[in-house]
Amino acid sequence: MAELFELRDVKKNYAGNTILNGISLSLFKKHIIAITGDSGAGKTTLLSIMGLLQQPSSGQIFVNGTAVNKLQLSEQARLRGKYFGFVFQRARLIGSLSVLENVLVPAHFAKTEDDVIKRAKFLLEKFDMSNRLNYKPQELSVGQMRRVSLARALLFRPSIILADEPTNDLDPSLAETVAEYFLQIRNDGTSVVIVTHDYVLANRADQVFRLEHGQLSQVTHA
Ligand SMILES: Nc1ncnc2c1ncn2[C@@H]1O[C@H](COP(=O)(O)OP(=O)(O)O)[C@@H](O)[C@H]1O
Numbered sequence: 001m002a003e004l005f006e007l008r009d010v011k012k013n014y015a016g017n018t019i020l021n022g023i024s025l026s027l028f029k030k031h032i033i034a035i036t037g038d039s040g041a042g043k044t045t046l047l048s049i050m051g052l053l054q055q056p057s058s059g060q061i062f063v064n065g066t067a068v069n070k071l072q073l074s075e076q077a078r079l080r081g082k083y084f085g086f087v088f089q090r091a092r093l094i095g096s097l098s099v100l101e102n103v104l105v106p107a108h109f110a111k112t113e114d115d116v117i118k119r120a121k122f123l124l125e126k127f128d129m130s131n132r133l134n135y136k137p138q139e140l141s142v143g144q145m146r147r148v149s150l151a152r153a154l155l156f157r158p159s160i161i162l163a164d165e166p167t168n169d170l171d172p173s174l175a176e177t178v179a180e181y182f183l184q185i186r187n188d189g190t191s192v193v194i195v196t197h198d199y200v201l202a203n204r205a206d207q208v209f210r211l212e213h214g215q216l217s218q219v220t221h222a
């Protein structure tokens with residue numbers, strides 16, 4: 001089976017400090033990968049390199065067989081938009097926009113057709129947010145904001161969801177709901193990379209890795 005996504009010997013230095021020291025990783029279609037590691041281990045850095053938001057210091061990245069390193073930044077941005085959906089560590093919602101408008105933000109870079117609005121409403125309904133469409137982010141709980149950011153990430157049916165600690169600050173039942181969403185997304189054909197400290201979530205992944213000293217090692221399932 002061909003990889004949807006691959007990192008080959010990726011390294012990242014910040015000001016002489018090696019944060020990532022030779023990361024190789026393959027992601028297949030419908031696969032869920034969990035990455036754990038201590039605070040400061042480089043998990044967010046790794047996720048942003050995977051999502052083509054940051055350049056590695058060295059190493060190669062392949063998205064659906066395309067070598068990213070050889071592409072212009074504008075082509076990388078196109079690839080990012082085509083393949084990836086992001087759930088950031090903080091929800092990063094826009095305060096002046098309503099819940100529905102926040103989910104539609106990615107559509108502002110494309111055309112906002114009626115069916116895109118329908119899809120946004122469908123996702124918000126799926127995440128039990130239909131009765132909050134016109135609320136502003138500051139009127140929402142942390143868990144509700146996270147569900148809005150999840151809907152936003154899924155708007156254009158990305159092949160790969162990159163989620164940075166998506167169940168942080170959520171109570172256990174809501175964390176369970178988010179874990180369920182990820183499993184459902186997989187059934188729609190999406191692959192997911194989740195950075196998490198939440199072992200309940202990690203244990204539902206196909207593979208679990210630990211990031212330590214700039215390297216990934218696979219953790220065997222309990
Ligand atoms: N833009 C940056 N410039 C310099 N150092 C950074 C930058 N981003 C992250 N770091 C450093 O890289 C290390 C890993 O950070 P991060 O990837 O956020 O870790 P994690 O998400 O695992 O907590 C930290 O020591 C952090 O201070």
Ligand SMILES: [Mg+2]
Binds near residue numbers: 043044045089164
């Ligand atoms: Mg982080």
